[in-house]
Amino acid sequence: xxxxxxxxxxxxxxxxIVIAAPRRWSxxxxxxxxxxxxxxxxxxxxxxxxxxxQTALGVIWVILxxxxxxxxxxxxxxxxxxxxxxxxxPILYTFAGLLLYNLxxxxxxxxxxxxxxxxxxxxxxxxxxxxxxxxxxGSALLDFVVSLLFMAVLLAIYGVAPGFAVVLVPVWLxxxxxxxxxxxxxxxALTVSYRDVQYxxxxxxxxxxxxxxxxxxxxxxxxxxxxxxxxxxxxxxLDDIRWSLxxxxxxxxxxxxxxxxVPLVVLLFGSFVFQTLERGFADII
Amino acid sequence: xxxxxxxxxxxxxVSKQYRIRQRGEGPATAAEAxxxxxxxxxxxxxxxxxxxxxxxxxxxxxxxxxxxNGAGKSTLLKVLTRITAPSSGRAVLGGRVGSLLEVGTxxxxxxxxxxxIYLNGTLLGMRRKEIERRFDEIVDFAxxxxxxxxxxxxxxxxxxxxxxxxxAAHLQSEILMVDEVLAVGDAEFQEKCLGKMRExxxxxxxxxxxxxxxxxxxxxxxRSLYLQHGKLIYDGTVEGALEVYKASFERVGTDDVMEASMxxxxxxxxxxxxxxxxxxxxxxxxxxxxxxxVASPELSRxxxxxxxxxxxxREIVARCDSRxxxxxxxxxxxxxxxxxxxxxWLRPGVYTVDLSLWATRVATDIxxxxxxxxxxxxxxxxxxxxxxxxxxxxVLADFAYSQK
Numbered sequence: 183x184x185x186x187x188x189x190x191x192x193x194x195x196x197x198x199i200v201i202a203a204p205r206r207w208s209x210x211x212x213x214x215x216x217x218x219x220x221x222x223x224x225x226x227x228x229x230x231x232x233x234x235x236q237t238a239l240g241v242i243w244v245i246l247x248x249x250x251x252x253x254x255x256x257x258x259x260x261x262x263x264x265x266x267x268x269x270x271x272p273i274l275y276t277f278a279g280l281l282l283y284n285l286x287x288x289x290x291x292x293x294x295x296x297x298x299x300x301x302x303x304x305x306x307x308x309x310x311x312x313x314x315x316x317x318x319x320g321s322a323l324l325d326f327v328v329s330l331l332f333m334a335v336l337l338a339i340y341g342v343a344p345g346f347a348v349v350l351v352p353v354w355l356x357x358x359x360x361x362x363x364x365x366x367x368x369x370x371a372l373t374v375s376y377r378d379v380q381y382x383x384x385x386x387x388x389x390x391x392x393x394x395x396x397x398x399x400x401x402x403x404x405x406x407x408x409x410x411x412x413x414x415x416x417x418x419x420l421d422d423i424r425w426s427l428x429x430x431x432x433x434x435x436x437x438x439x440x441x442x443x444v445p446l447v448v449l450l451f452g453s454f455v456f457q458t459l460e461r462g463f464a465d466i467i
Numbered sequence: 468x469x470x471x472x473x474x475x476x477x478x479x480x481v482s483k484q485y486r487i488r489q490r491g492e493g494p495a496t497a498a499e500a501x502x503x504x505x506x507x508x509x510x511x512x513x514x515x516x517x518x519x520x521x522x523x524x525x526x527x528x529x530x531x532x533x534x535x536n537g538a539g540k541s542t543l544l545k546v547l548t549r550i551t552a553p554s555s556g557r558a559v560l561g562g563r564v565g566s567l568l569e570v571g572t573x574x575x576x577x578x579x580x581x582x583x584i585y586l587n588g589t590l591l592g593m594r595r596k597e598i599e600r601r602f603d604e605i606v607d608f609a610x611x612x613x614x615x616x617x618x619x620x621x622x623x624x625x626x627x628x629x630x631x632x633x634x635a636a637h638l639q640s641e642i643l644m645v646d647e648v649l650a651v652g653d654a655e656f657q658e659k660c661l662g663k664m665r666e667x668x669x670x671x672x673x674x675x676x677x678x679x680x681x682x683x684x685x686x687x688x689x690r691s692l693y694l695q696h697g698k699l700i701y702d703g704t705v706e707g708a709l710e711v712y713k714a715s716f717e718r719v720g721t722d723d724v725m726e727a728s729m730x731x732x733x734x735x736x737x738x739x740x741x742x743x744x745x746x747x748x749x750x751x752x753x754x755x756x757x758x759x760x761v762a763s764p765e766l767s768r769x770x771x772x773x774x775x776x777x778x779x780x781r782e783i784v785a786r787c788d789s790r791x792x793x794x795x796x797x798x799x800x801x802x803x804x805x806x807x808x809x810x811x812w813l814r815p816g817v818y819t820v821d822l823s824l825w826a827t828r829v830a831t832d833i834x835x836x837x838x839x840x841x842x843x844x845x846x847x848x849x850x851x852x853x854x855x856x857x858x859x860x861x862v863l864a865d866f867a868y869s870q871k
Contacts, residue, residue, distance in 0.1 A: 200558075
């Protein structure tokens with residue numbers, strides 16, 4: 183019966199899904215993630231569309247937000263507190279720092295809330311859950327790219343020419359996303375059980391903004407605190423991107439190595455935590 | 468079946484276990500969890516929502532999964548759709564699965580109709596190309612051509628449901644799993660959806676359907692599984708499963724009382740006890756059901772009672788909403804009350820009563836099959852007819868003839 187139809191559907195029938203109790207510890211299945219890549223794109227698109235729908239200025243906000251923030255921070259740290267900015271115009275120095283910080287900030291803060299704000303999806307339909315926090319990177323990346331273009335304009339205005347290291351900008355960008363995504367995976371998975379996390383994260387992010395050399399250079403920091411700065415992965419990445427964009431000195435080899443290795447380790451660990459907790463999401467959320 | 472030898476769905480020894488949390492027990496915050504770790508864990512209690520279930524489904528089958536509230540139907544479906552993982556056991560699905568556990572999964576009110584079709588379709592497991600190919604069909608099915616670029620939040624409820632269903636109805640996956648969603652929408656639309664599902668099965672794919680509505684299962688399914696307390700206790704024809712289903716209601720009050728914790732509803736206020744005043748009533752006699760609620764001193768919002776009387780086929784023959792007669796339960800006291808059904812006259816047979824307690828639109832307790840009674844074949848009419856005289860209509864009428 184129905185043979186013609188079945189033959190047409192033949193190849194699709196090859197897919198075979200095995201459902202079994204998950205192992206206690208597991209890493210995300212990359213093949214499944216790839217299979218569901220369209221979900222990722224749709225989510226990212228939805229987030230981007232929604233963010234600027236019913237706003238009068240629309241995408242202009244993407245530039246305006248970091249610019250206003252950079253202005254305030256430059257005023258506070260350079261004009262009032264008189265902290266050094268590595269010999270380049272303070273606004274450039276701060277804007278470059280904010281580029282990275284904002285990327286990390288939005289991936290972590292949007293990512294960590296993403297599972298709860300999509301709880302109806304988590305409990306009603308199947309797709310690799312990792313895509314939910316991951317999709318927040320889409321809109322954050324768009325913001326980054328737009329800000330980066332604006333950065334180019336600023337560089338031109340102030341007549342600062344970045345050196346050859348500018349080609350490494352995409353690498354720093356990716357590493358920042360890895361670092362932030364790793365944290366976002368952990369935070370979002372923990373938020374499912376413990377809503378406390380969603381109150382802690384914004385506070386920590388605020389703390390990181392002031393405790394990292396985002397709007398000032400590290401030069402004048404007292405040696406007491408120096409170790410804290412040296413252990414902060416964001417400090418390394420900030421050094422990296424300022425080297426690429428603003429002709430700042432090239433970071434030492436250990437720093438360069440660490441700034442590559444640590445974000446990848448955090449990403450791996452974050453996915454591991456996420457995947458291990460994932461099996462309980464639909465039951466708890 | 469003609470394709471290979473592999474079944475569409477093969478489930479072996481699947482169980483799903485939940486940890487039960489008593490009120491006030493178990494950590495709700497990270498701080499409490501940390502404290503709990505220091506103090507040492509209390510022994511948790513477990514409950515098997517799905518208990519060692521095994522079965523196979525062939526291609527082209529429409530399987531109706533039935534059982535009473537809390538029998539584990541929805542949990543089993545969630546395991547098979549990979550929303551939640553089984554605790555043990557294994558299931559093999561022979562194709563892509565499209566699941567429909569809710570109408571409009573992922574619909575976002577701020578997005579337009581067009582954007583939602585793509586988002587929803589992708590979530591349900593369709594590829595972009597498939598959606599593009601079937602886009603016009605979906606829009607046609609839903610009848611929303613003029614509103615494609617309008618935000619869904621400005622849609623009427625009917626349009627919203629039709630659009631959501633339109634997307635789901637055009638899923639091309641080999642296995643389709645549907646949960647109770649046919650309950651929404653008007654009769655005409657439901658018929659359209661049933662037709663769509665039959666079409667799916669005709670092309671050799673496989674449909675898995677959970678429903679409370681006997682007529683849906685009967686109209687659609689070719690085979691039926693009956694679940695009770697998480698166990699599969701019947702696997703066979705639809706009629707057979709419905710017999711078991713009905714029987715489970717007749718035995719109510721003896722060995723199969725639904726535990727309060729298994730019943731739906733928030734549980735803030737529950738019935739302690741529900742019983743029929745008599746085991747059997749005559750046709751024209753008042754049928755009285757007595758109930759007692761549990762006092763919840765901290766609550767003050769008034770609750771109303773909904774009493775449904777169902778015949779042996781689980782069709783509702785009478786609905787008594789206490790708001791219509793201005794009766795309310797004060798939840799802070801233990802309330803002893805009665806429902807008296809004066810008319811219509813019920814045909815002889817066995818009836819069950821579903822009783823529920825509501826705070827406006829929130830159910831605090833839904834007790835299906837709370838009690839049952841028999842209506843004796845003692846007719847209130849003076850004359851005698853043939854069996855035909857009292858069959859055909861769902862209830863008996865109180866009527867008179869006269870000549871002018």
